[in-house]
Amino acid sequence: MSTPNTALRAVRTGMRMSQDDFARALQSAGYRTGEPNDANKRLVQRWESGAIAAPRPLYVRALEVVTGLPIELLGFASVTGESVAGNDRDGHDLSSSLSDLSELVAPTTTPRPAGAHGSYGGVWRSRYQYHSSGRNQSYAGQHFVVVIQHGDRLTARSLPGSAPSALSLDVTVDGSVITGTWVEQTDPAGYYRGARYHGAIQLLVEPTGRRMAGKWVGFGKDLTVNTGPWELVFQEASTSKATLDRYNVVPDDV
Structure with missing residues (x-):
């Protein structure tokens, strides 16, 4: 059965x-x-x-x-x-x-060995900054994200308890350069009332392989193009249920 x-x-x-x-x-x-x-x-x-x-x-x-x-x-x-x-x-x-x-x-396409690009799977802390034109103030968005790696492709999804919005990244590794796209479904009860935003992202990986930093690009009101800093900091390689439960919380302010 x-x-x-x-x-x-x-x-x-x-x-x-x-x-x-x-x-x-x-x-x-x-x-x-x-x-x-x-x-x-x-x-x-x-x-x-x-x-x-x-x-x-x-x-x-x-x-x-x-x-x-x-x-x-x-x-x-x-x-x-x-x-x-x-x-x-x-x-x-x-x-x-x-x-x-x-x-x-x-x-099927056989991905290149993960070792050729470094190993990035695990839990990372994501933090980006953006300017709200409606409130004329800058803010930071923070999430704990789970990174899954297949060869040179990385997929990151936020843990639901780490923020009221849902964040995802789909990127490709080329040496120390990370390039791809991001999507964020904002909090239905928040200022943006559940709006869905998306754009591009490019990051550089530090030699330690434990921090990525760069810029995001996305569209704002009236077809304006916005940008701002974004970084991901490695937390833990494990993706066990116990580990994900531990990081399924709102990150401390940094």
């Missing part, structure tokens, strides 16, 4: 996504990372029901990008060294046979 994946369902519902919404987000993440997938509502249902004990690596990466959590915290069994079988419509189940693997698994 299959054991329902209550962890994945709790994460999805906590993100206020339907199964359809979640599947579309997985597809979008696949296109952004250069690994298109065929996620659909049926596949999400099979994951949550426990009919599929572990997803293909293709979906592992998409799940981590969308949720901002390591696969170990999403209620799945390890897929390391396992083969998969199934179909593109409903996903893939674990199989002990390797005979037809080449026909069943579509080719």
